[in-house]
Amino acid sequence: MPNTIEDIREKFKDNPFFSHIGFEIVHFEEGNVKIKLDIKEYLLNINGTLHGGVHATMLDYILGMVTRSVTKAKVVTTNLTVHYLSSISEGEIFAEAKVLQQGYKLAFTEGEIKDSQGNILAKGIGTFKLVRDK
Helix, strand or coil, X not given: CCCCHHHHHHHHHCCHXXXXXXXXXXXXXXXXXXXXXXXXXXXXXXXXXXXXXXXHHHHHHHHHHHHHHHHCCEEEEEEEEEEECCCCCCCEEEEEEEEEEECCCEEEEEEEEEEXXXXXXXXXXXXXXXXXXX
């Protein structure tokens, strides 16, 4: 099966978990991917702020998406580090990422989640195993 940018974009867009959380693809091209999330009440923790697991999930997705857009290979997260910098309770948030280094078997990627004013809410770095078709 071909692994074009369009194919990869559609696989993410059609992923049930991706849409269940409420993520939307804003932009998707090689090395330049942006997703957004409209914060809903069911995504808030007991403090009334966006649950940290949503931040981690969004970072995992954006890091994997940009890695896959560059490598055209399936990727598996082997490590994800999240730094929570600020909380949010409503509005839209956006995530973008870039590949820092790519080898044949591994890629290292970093990303950020920002609010609609550009304030950084969380940063993440991930290591991804590249799964090459045989």
